[in-house]
Amino acid sequence: MVEAVFADARRQSLWGDAWQRLQRSRAAILAALLLLLVCALALVGPWLSAYTVAQVDWSQPTLATPPSFANGHWFGTDANGRDLFVRVWIGTRMSLLVAVLATLVSVVIGVAWGATAGYLGGRVDGWMMRFVDVLYALPYMFFVIILTVVFGRSLVLIFLAIGAVGWLTMARIVRGQALALRQREFVEAAIALGLSPATIIARHVVPNLLGTVIVYATLTVPQVILFESFLSFLGLGVQEPLTSLGRLVAEGALEMESSPWLLLVPSAVLAIVLLCLNFLGDGLRDALDPRQRR
Amino acid sequence: MSVALPLLQVERASVRYTLRGAGLLAPARSLDALSDVSIAIREGGRLGVVGESGSGKSTLARVVLGLVRMQSGRVAWEGRTVDYDDAPAMRSLRREMQVVFQDPFGSLDPRMTAGQAVGEALQALAGPVASVAAQDRIRAALSDVGLASAFANRYPHEMSGGQCQRVAIARAIVARPRLLVCDEAVSALDVSVQAQIVNLLHELSERYQMSLLFISHNLAVVRHLCDDVAVLCRGRLVEQGSRDAIFDDPQAQYTRDLLAAVPRLPGAPVRNY
Amino acid sequence: MTAEPVLQVRNLDVNFATPQGAVAAVSGVSFDVRAGECLAVVGESGSGKTQVLMACLGLLASNGTARGSALFAGKELIGANERELNRVRGTGIGLLSQDPLSSLTPHLRIETLLTEGLVDRGLATRIKARQRALQALAEVDIPEPEARLRQYPHELSGGMLQRVALAAALMCSPQLLFADEPTTALDVSVQARVLELLAKVRDRGAGVLIITHDLGVVAGLADRVAVMYAGRIVETATTDGLFAAPEHPYTAALLAAVPRLHGDAQARLVGIPGDPPQPSARPPGCAFAPRCERAVDTCSESRPELTQCASRNQLGAVQGESGAATTARNAPITAVACHRPLQAAAEIA
Numbered sequence: 003m004v005e006a007v008f009a010d011a012r013r014q015s016l017w018g019d020a021w022q023r024l025q026r027s028r029a030a031i032l033a034a035l036l037l038l039l040v041c042a043l044a045l046v047g048p049w050l051s052a053y054t055v056a057q058v059d060w061s062q063p064t065l066a067t068p069p070s071f072a073n074g075h076w077f078g079t080d081a082n083g084r085d086l087f088v089r090v091w092i093g094t095r096m097s098l099l100v101a102v103l104a105t106l107v108s109v110v111i112g113v114a115w116g117a118t119a120g121y122l123g124g125r126v127d128g129w130m131m132r133f134v135d136v137l138y139a140l141p142y143m144f145f146v147i148i149l150t151v152v153f154g155r156s157l158v159l160i161f162l163a164i165g166a167v168g169w170l171t172m173a174r175i176v177r178g179q180a181l182a183l184r185q186r187e188f189v190e191a192a193i194a195l196g197l198s199p200a201t202i203i204a205r206h207v208v209p210n211l212l213g214t215v216i217v218y219a220t221l222t223v224p225q226v227i228l229f230e231s232f233l234s235f236l237g238l239g240v241q242e243p244l245t246s247l248g249r250l251v252a253e254g255a256l257e258m259e260s261s262p263w264l265l266l267v268p269s270a271v272l273a274i275v276l277l278c279l280n281f282l283g284d285g286l287r288d289a290l291d292p293r294q295r296r
Numbered sequence: 297m298s299v300a301l302p303l304l305q306v307e308r309a310s311v312r313y314t315l316r317g318a319g320l321l322a323p324a325r326s327l328d329a330l331s332d333v334s335i336a337i338r339e340g341g342r343l344g345v346v347g348e349s350g351s352g353k354s355t356l357a358r359v360v361l362g363l364v365r366m367q368s369g370r371v372a373w374e375g376r377t378v379d380y381d382d383a384p385a386m387r388s389l390r391r392e393m394q395v396v397f398q399d400p401f402g403s404l405d406p407r408m409t410a411g412q413a414v415g416e417a418l419q420a421l422a423g424p425v426a427s428v429a430a431q432d433r434i435r436a437a438l439s440d441v442g443l444a445s446a447f448a449n450r451y452p453h454e455m456s457g458g459q460c461q462r463v464a465i466a467r468a469i470v471a472r473p474r475l476l477v478c479d480e481a482v483s484a485l486d487v488s489v490q491a492q493i494v495n496l497l498h499e500l501s502e503r504y505q506m507s508l509l510f511i512s513h514n515l516a517v518v519r520h521l522c523d524d525v526a527v528l529c530r531g532r533l534v535e536q537g538s539r540d541a542i543f544d545d546p547q548a549q550y551t552r553d554l555l556a557a558v559p560r561l562p563g564a565p566v567r568n569y
Numbered sequence: 570m571t572a573e574p575v576l577q578v579r580n581l582d583v584n585f586a587t588p589q590g591a592v593a594a595v596s597g598v599s600f601d602v603r604a605g606e607c608l609a610v611v612g613e614s615g616s617g618k619t620q621v622l623m624a625c626l627g628l629l630a631s632n633g634t635a636r637g638s639a640l641f642a643g644k645e646l647i648g649a650n651e652r653e654l655n656r657v658r659g660t661g662i663g664l665l666s667q668d669p670l671s672s673l674t675p676h677l678r679i680e681t682l683l684t685e686g687l688v689d690r691g692l693a694t695r696i697k698a699r700q701r702a703l704q705a706l707a708e709v710d711i712p713e714p715e716a717r718l719r720q721y722p723h724e725l726s727g728g729m730l731q732r733v734a735l736a737a738a739l740m741c742s743p744q745l746l747f748a749d750e751p752t753t754a755l756d757v758s759v760q761a762r763v764l765e766l767l768a769k770v771r772d773r774g775a776g777v778l779i780i781t782h783d784l785g786v787v788a789g790l791a792d793r794v795a796v797m798y799a800g801r802i803v804e805t806a807t808t809d810g811l812f813a814a815p816e817h818p819y820t821a822a823l824l825a826a827v828p829r830l831h832g833d834a835q836a837r838l839v840g841i842p843g844d845p846p847q848p849s850a851r852p853p854g855c856a857f858a859p860r861c862e863r864a865v866d867t868c869s870e871s872r873p874e875l876t877q878c879a880s881r882n883q884l885g886a887v888q889g890e891s892g893a894a895t896t897a898r899n900a901p902i903t904a905v906a907c908h909r910p911l912q913a914a915a916e917i918a
Contacts, residue, residue: 019453022588023588026588186402187397187403188402188405188406190363190403191395191403191404191464191467192416193363194361194363194390194394194395195390195394195420195421196386196387196390196420196421205416206405210405210406210407348757349727456614456844456845457614458844459844486613486782486845487613487782487784487823487826487827488613488822488823488826488840488841488845489613489840489841490826490828490838491826491828491838491839491841492841494828494838494840495837495838498837513756515830516827516828516830517828519829519830520828520834520837520838539834543830543834553758554757555830557757557761558757558785559757559760559761559764559783559786559789560785560788560789561784561785561788561812561824561827561829562788562809562812562813563812563813564830564831
């Protein structure tokens with residue numbers, strides 16, 4: 003059942019109102035805090051340990067050792083003797099960085115494309131969205147592989163590749179919202195003022211879409227991380243000595259029987275990040291739901 | 297009887313919407329939203345356009361504002377034909393002609409304060425205005441509609457329906473238009489607030505010699521606000537005349553039926569239309 | 570003979586839990602609806618009139634709670650569990666909502682919409698239900714009912730659709746009909762027909778509770794009126810009595826604000842300054858005091874209780890009830906909540 007909301011006598015912007023509502027979702031707040039913890043660890047974690055990302059520890063009886071507090075390898079070491087604690091946080095940094103940048107790219111392109119298509123409507127909308135449909139249909143992995151072969155594996159390429167996919171869904175979602183907004187009277191009022199379509203889109207349409215965009219961005223980030231993990235799993239992602247959660251999972255899978263912690267620890271971190279982002283996204287969607295206004 | 301040129305003239309406006317037929321092979325149907333409708337408004341005059349749903353009265357308002365294109369017909373401003381495709385001419389015309397819509401909350405951008413909404417209109421219509429002068433004009437517009445300057449910082453969701461509609465009116469009049477188009481501007485308001493807004497429109501119209509094109513389905517409201525009335529039915533003009541002529545002595549059967557259907561309050565004289 | 574009222578509401582409170590604290594949408598509302606009678610609850614935005622209906626049917630939003638009592642044919646509705654309420658909904662109490670396009674599922678045929686209440690609950694077979702549906706459509710003057718059954722909601726005009734919605738509400742011949750702004754979304758020419766049909770329902774012995782802000786609708790249909798302001802009833806009276814001699818300044822101001830088709834067209838309408846208060850920001854004392862011409866200091870200090878009154882100009886007194894006294898079982902016919910009512914001073918029972 004939809005909740006009834008009453009306008010408060012105190013002044014409150016729509017963002018403040020949304021923030022209050024977000025605070026009422028315990029899952030979302032917990033998720034946000036956990037995410038912050040993960041980010042903090044990703045930033046300072048490597049400095050907490052005595053080891054570095056590529057340093058091989060020859061002092062242990064075997065190269066791959068299980069987690070223990072005694073020898074300072076809190077997450078154990080991998081098959082090459084490198085400390086897993088440091089590598090996991092370095093990897094998390096990389097995954098989050100790729101995810102955030104790629105999501106940013108997809109948001110910027112997706113919003114611009116979708117808002118314009120939805121607002122202009124008619125044939126322009128038709129062509130713009132057919133273009134999106136065509137891109138959707140392309141065998142995406144082939145292109146990524148071909149590009150990787152041609153241009154070599156670079157970080158920039160990864161961002162572009164992922165962003166190039168992410169913007170399609172964002173464009174579709176934004177276009178739907180823009181179509182609906184186009185019918186609202188305040189957009190008609192802006193047209194009656196003689197404002198240009200570009201101004202109307204930038205000033206009236208996009209800001210009223212931001213709620214949806216934020217929600218879907220937080221739900222896109224997990225997809226991007228998974229995609230990057232997938233690329234890394236295939237060996238197409240980030241290169242040594244840098245690592246990402248995906249690569250760590252890939253390496254861990256190879257050593258699953260003998261050194262299970264190599265798979266379990268990065269998978270656990272990845273799962274936590276993905277779950278938290280999903281819960282946060284859900285919480286944001288409820289908090290920013292425009293239906294609750296009046 | 298003044299011989300001066302009417303401020304706004306609509307001559308034989310026709311608007312036809314083509315609807316895709318239901319089903320793959322069904323032929324497209326067309327809907328005549330307006331057929332051959334002609335009205336005229338003089339300087340400072342208040343014309344009420346009444347009709348039921350589907351009568352085309354809102355379409356007529358949109359045609360005048362240029363939000364909808366006519367298939368045939370002509371709109372003239374001060375005697376000169378309006379070319380809705382001529383951008384510079386439209387820019388100056390928009391300063392003269394503004395609109396207030398029905399839904400007080402829907403017609404304001406939820407993310408802009410009242411002051412920002414009025415300010416945007418000022419910048420768009422009156423050209424670049426120095427920021428201090430702009431603030432003064434915004435405050436003056438808000439005060440014209442009976443809102444204290446504190447309202448400039450309020451968002452639509454923090455105001456009542458009546459207050460939002462006042463902001464919408466302030467936005468429409470800040471550049472001193474000569475014609476204000478009101479599309480069911482009081483229909484979504486409570487009765488007690490409706491009366492306030494009707495009085496406000498009347499007062500603004502008198503004070504600034506501003507003409508009103510008042511679209512409404514509420515005949516009683518039109519009777520209190522407008523001097524002239526046009527009655528539309530299914531896109532056609534049924535009858536047109538002065539307020540007294542239409543309400544006291546309606547000629548067309550449709551007008552008579554419409555008047556008879558208005559619920560009678562106790563104490564009202566029984567009229568046989 | 571005064572029968573037991575079909576609906577007896579006593580001290581109904583509806584509160585909503587919001588992040589800013591509890592908001593009282595409805596406070597201390599009491600009224601009766603008798604069989605064969607139409608009670609109109611009139612109010613503007615924020616008056617809480619719709620929430621009264623929702624509370625009786627157990628349809629409040631998830632953050633709303635109702636307290637008090639609403640007896641329908643002896644059964645308590647407030648606080649009843651879903652199963653008990655479901656037995657009453659549709660069969661004992663019918664609901665006609667404002668916008669038929671929203672209240673009727675668009676992808677279902679009219680026949681399904683009419684019969685699902687009976688068939689799904691095992692109250693009738695499909696064939697019997699269909700017969701009843703045809704009967705119901707005839708009761709609301711729908712031409713060609715057979716053809717209508719096969720149609721979808723979007724194929725009918727607004728007025729006809731609202732009549733179909735009324736037929737749906739009447740399928741189980743309920744004793745009580747709730748109508749929430751039934752004519753607001755309709756053209757004037759169509760309103761009259763729907764109101765006629767509601768009058769027919771009343772004349773056939775059902776009780777009708779209609780929520781509206783339109784005084785014209787009240788005049789044409791209601792036998793008695795309860796005026797709500799800021800969550801409370803401020804005046805109850807017979808329809809004739811209310812229009813002829815309103816007691817509460819708000820009622821009088823509302824009547825003055827309605828534009829008329831007769832009288833001096835040049836005269837300016839009389840609005841009520843200010844706005845109806847938001848449920849979360851009601852003033853202490855009488856909620857109408859800030860906007861009232863007759864307000865004195867007492868008005869903003871203490872809230873006036875609804876007290877019955879015997880006004881000299883009271884028209885249409887109900888048969889069988891003395892002027893001032895009311896039985897404890899039934900709510901007073903005429904009452905006002907005001908420190909300075911307009912007519913003769915209120916007599917406290």
